[in-house]
Amino acid sequence: MLGQNEQLQVFQDRFRVLYLILFGVVAILVTRLWYLQVFRGEEFKQFAEENRLKKIKIEAPRGMVYDRNRQLLLDNHPTFGVAITPQYFRAARSETRQATIEKLGHIIRMTPDAINEVLTKARRQPSFQPVVIKKTLTMDEVALIEMEKLSLPGVEVTTGIQRTNVNGLIGSHMLGYISEIDGDELPKVNRNAKVPYQQGDSIGKSGLEQQWETTLRGDDGVEYVEVDAYGRKKLVPRQKGKVVADIPPKPAIPGKNLILTIDEDLEKTAADEFVKRGLTGAVVAVDPTNGEVLTMLSWPSFDSTEFSVGIRPEYWRELTNNEDKPLHDRTINDHYSPGSTFKIVSAIAGLEEGLINAQTQVMCGGSFKFGGRLFHDWKKEGHGLTDVIRSLYRSVDVFYYKLATRMDIDVLSRYAHDLGLGVRTGIHLPGEIPGIVPDSAWKKKNMGADWFPGETLSVIIGQGYLNVTPIQLANMIATVANGGTIFRPRLVHSIETQDGKVLETTKPEIIKQTHFSDETLRLVRAGIQQVLENQQGTAHASFTPGINAAGKTGTAQVIQFKSDAVYKSCMNLERKYRHHGLFVAYAPVENPKIAVSVVTEHSCHGTAAAPVALAIIKKYLQKLDPIKYSDDALKQARIDYFKKGATQSTTEE
């Protein structure tokens, strides 16, 4: 047995070991702290900053869109929405989360399930990004959320924009709409985006909004706010009132403005005409000297404003169930058979090819026999002796049937192409279709059969396989007006910064230059001028003394008829089977400033389309020369015209 002192002696030896252990522990501690605080300190500092600083997106305003006279077409209206930031939301206890969702749902009138669904949908995105729950809130809802904020962890009010078409329904197809990017679309969209889009961002989905997305879209800014673990802005006593953190914010860069070539007044005039007459259809007007698009209207239309804030399901159903297809852009995304407006092309082809000339006369007896089949003129009794000018203003089918017997379809189609038909005009809008101008190769390819000469007789009067878009028709008549130049239709005149600095001005772009002989142009122009001026002209009812316009009517069959039955029974048909009326025109003939194409659906005849075209022409000319085309001056011209007409008819007798 050891004595007490010896035993203590034994213990005291152990203190050496003890100090060694203590030293070891201290060494580990110091190393560890050095590692955490000094070696990796900067890294952890970053983590702490990411925790503390919340990025707040400052939404960049989208570029505005103005018409050629700087009338606002597309505007941004502020809206309030509500979002949940998962990072802060998930930091709360699960009962709190449940209560939050219920309370929020109660305020914004959404079921908790619906809110959860939105959150689930967005679960793949980074948790610091707010998930928009509802895009439009009333001011009362905003106030309630702000009041209850302390019991709603992770919930915040967001601001957004409501993209508003100032003129309501007018021009929505051309202007297009923006809407929120679907979560599934995001990766696809971001593949080409310079600045990546985030969940909840809007993007142009049609029309100019889509085409000029990168120009119109701004670059969102960022500011940093100090927040606590629940995402609440922290107002700790030491920095009361100073919620914005010490990192300088990155300002939002607004999108650029577009100044269009469109004239808002012409858009309104066109829409008025459609509404007044209860019509559906399309209007395109261009400046034949440079290809600027003056108006582009597809009717019926839709309210693009609805799309930017999330379309109401009932409105969406209304749009998609409507037989008249309001979402459909008839100006570039639909084609019609050009009907007799195509006789302009046929006449030019015949004259240029030397198949006919000013002296050519054809006797029209009301029908034409070819290949054992009888081809009827629209007028059963016939038009009598017809030259090329008369063939245009009376729209004599037989004259062209005769021409067709000597015309190769491939030659005819070449002239159609030279006048801009059957090819995309290249307008900077998404979704333009090319239409169809058939030739023998086309038929071989699409029908697997050779061209029958009889088919040329249909095509030459604008029927058969022919299909053209209203914008092509406008380009065609503009080309006749300017003597052979096809411009790419331009919608955007210039791009400017938010404060009005011009960044870029577009220039006329010639797609094709064809030289037609003066004689050809003279005869065709004279022929279509008579359409309005001549008392026998097919659109004489729309003749407006004082406005020297040239035009051509057309009728596009919706269903095939025997040609002698074309007009008689049309108005008796169910509306959807009635023919479309077309009219192409330009004015003034001596120095063309505007070329228009109008399609009025199911109106049976082009004479229904002509007043629309004339109304637009009149409006535009009045703006160009308010004195010459003033209402008084036009009234005077009308009086003079009838006086002259009276004297003429007296002398004739």
Next chain:
Amino acid sequence: MATATGTPALREEVGSSKYDLNAMWIMAILVTIGVLNLHSATYSSAQEGESQFWKAQLVWFGIGAAFSAGLYFVHYRVLERFAYFAYAFNIFLLAAVLVIGKSVLGSRRWLALGPASVQPSEFMKITIAWTLAKYFHDDQGREYYDLKALMLPILLVLVPVLLVMAQPDLGTAMIILAVSGSMMLFVKVSPRLLLTVGLAAIICIPVAYKFVLKDYQRQRIITFLNPQSDPRGAGYNSIQSMIAVGSGQFLGKGFRKGTQSQLNFLPEHHTDFIFSVYAEEHGFVGFLILLGLYIALMSNGLKIAYGSNDKFGMLFAFGIVALFSCIHFGISKLVFFT
């Protein structure tokens, strides 16, 4: 250091216990740091009343100081005499807790004593050191302790450990075990037993991990060792604590300027993660100062143990130092694991 010439370290004056002024100064500084740090940790707390905790803490320190001053007049040999009585009383209290204790967050730890509440398990940490010191003091003349010789002390430890675990309060039970274990090691366990226990542990731990532990318990161990395996769930606290400590960098963010704690990213910042608050605000330099103070305090304690002229004094002092180390180094567990 002890030498072969005899017992130079033993005090001539048996029975005197000089009040150690150095230790008092160190304690005073540590208390000041502690209270200030608690103030910072709870300063911007949203919880009702939490920002006043530091005042309560100061009151408790006052009570503690008065109690220590009272003990000054009691010779520690007197403590030796009352060791088993204290043990029995504490066991009684632990048992009482299980019957009439206040239940907070699913465990019974608190015993109401008039207006205040106490946790008998906290006293048990000291009582066990006290009791074991007494036991080993009385159990003279062994060179080594084998399993048979350790039977009784193990029983002495297991009773309170099981009672505490029943509350349940695993943390405190672990501290009692750790303090007792280190004391047993200190009195020298036979190498054979040490080897056997070591081998048994090596074999049992993986087997227990695989077959005995439940899924959620295994998950807890995984996140303890690697918080990144579940950064949003169980690992969240550890990660936020690491960020707090690391982001303090060399000089710290400054008093009451720790963003992790002030903005509530660091959970439980006035209890479990109080050290992280300190490290975030005072940096590596602050840590070194604190560590220096601790080392001073502990070596002071060890010096007392070393200088004791009987086995009870030495072992009790050692037990207190061991307890102190367990609590203060154990808390910042993150220091040892990533």
